[in-house]
Amino acid sequence: MFAMNIFVRTFFYCGKVGGRIKSVPKVELDIDYLCNVENKNEIDNNITTRKGIGDIHSVQELYAQFQAAKYECDKTVMWEKFEEAALKIPNRSYNLSNSAKVIKLIGTKKRFEFEPKEFSKIAENLCLLRTNNLGNFAGHKSYYLMGDLAVLEVALVRYSIKRLLQKGFHLLSVPDILPAHIIKSCGMAVDGDRNQVYRLDELHGSDLCLSGTAEMALAGYVMNRQFHASELPLRLAAVSRCFRAETSRLSEERGIYRVHQFTKVEMFAVTDKVSSDSLLEEFREIQEEIFAGLGLHLQTLDMPPHELGAPAYRKYDLEAWLPGRNMFGEVSSGSNCTDYQSRRLAIKYWPRGASVPEHAHTVNGTACAIPRMLIALVETHQERDGTVVIPELLRPFMLGRERLVREERIPHMKLMKPKHFS
Structure with missing residues (x-):
């Protein structure tokens, strides 16, 4: 337990493990769900109900532009814009009622x-x-x-x-x-x-x-x-x-x-x-x-x-x-x-x-x-x-x-x- 706690504190305070920067993980979004046009209304209603700030219309448009881009530099730029927008989409909701x-x-x-x-x-x-x-x-x-x-x-x-x-x-x-x-x-x-x-x-x-x-x-x-x-x-x-x-x-x-x-x-x-x-x-x-x-x-x-x-x-x-x-x-x-x-x-x-x-x-x-x-x-x-x-x-x-x-x-x-x- 002591050794484990030392590891945790070393990682977070110093940002390093063994002298190397701990890698920031790459986000892996649920593309199949977020970018399926058939899910647009469901996701939009969820955002509205939760009073979220995400915009699923923009997310799907940016993904379409990313797919249509011909050059690698353009794809990189479009992917960054898409990812930024997609990360604002909240999780799905289990309970759809309006009150506790x-x-x-x-x-x-x-x-x-x-x-x-x-x-x-x-x-x-x-x-x-x-x-x-x-x-x-x-x-x-x-x-x-x-x-x-x-x-x-x-x-x-x-x-x-x-x-x-x-x-x-x-x-x-x-x-x-x-x-x-x-x-x-x-x-x-x-x-x-x-x-x-x-x-x-x-x-x-x-x-x-x-x-x-x-x-x-x-x-x-x-x-x-x-x-x-x-x-x-x-x-x-x-x-x-x-x-x-x-x-x-x-x-x-x-x-x-x-x-x-x-x-x-x-x-x-x-x-x-x-x-x-x-x-x-x-x-x-x-x-x-x-x-x-x-x-x-x-x-x-x-x-x-x-x-x-x-x-x-x-x-x-x-x-x-x-x-x-x-x-x-x-x-x-x-x-x-x-x-x-x-x-x-x-x-x-x-x-x-x-x-x-x-x-x-x-x-x-x-x-x-x-x-x-x-x-x-x-x-x-x-x-x-x-x-x-x-x-x-x-x-x-x-x-x-x-x-x-x-x-x-x-x-x-x-x-x-x-x-x-x-």
């Missing part, structure tokens, strides 16, 4: 004999959270977890990892700095004014970004790999910091519900093309088991196309009931990306008896996103006196604590005005 469908309810809403408070109010009263006056850091989307709330963060990570290891996942330690092409190949935009990705200054390296989720590093780890059918499914897990350059003015996403960086335990798998649907169901069941074990009331949603990112063929969202906000809030999601990522990252497998390898399917899912899990747990298990009962399954990781109580030992942060130098 609740497919499962877990547990019941907890009844309180008092008016339940919101997470931020509870945590601040216990001196375990700091979100105000952090302009010198990363603005209003920054936060400090303190005392036992910081211990609870670690406990959630350890609890989730323990469950995943019991399910046969292999744990990797992954980097948070990735090449832009890895992130783009996984389906996130890195260019333009409106995207969620932080890019490093060119002084720090060639086109490097902060990772938005460990899914990207895990996908990059299996880039350019060919697996035997007997090796699949390959289940991987990682704990990482996630960086999102996103913001929100929605009142229901206040506090630490949507922040610029957070800790997350991620699941990722590579499988054959006939098993990804069942593997997504397995991921969903793992998520439901993890959260239900913590006493939360949950609903599982089958999401409509307009709620899917470009890579996802099908996506489930798990929402927890947040008593302090009197609403359900998303705490997890899982997606089947079929061959969208594998075609961009050259992830293949050899079916039994096959003469050529085929593109694998990839599946991902959140095992535990810390900030929203903290909101759900604290609001669900709050007591009248302002303390919070820690679920029994987390207590072995909580240094003997059974409750979150007021923290008196941590000094208050001293506020300082930034000095400006001419």
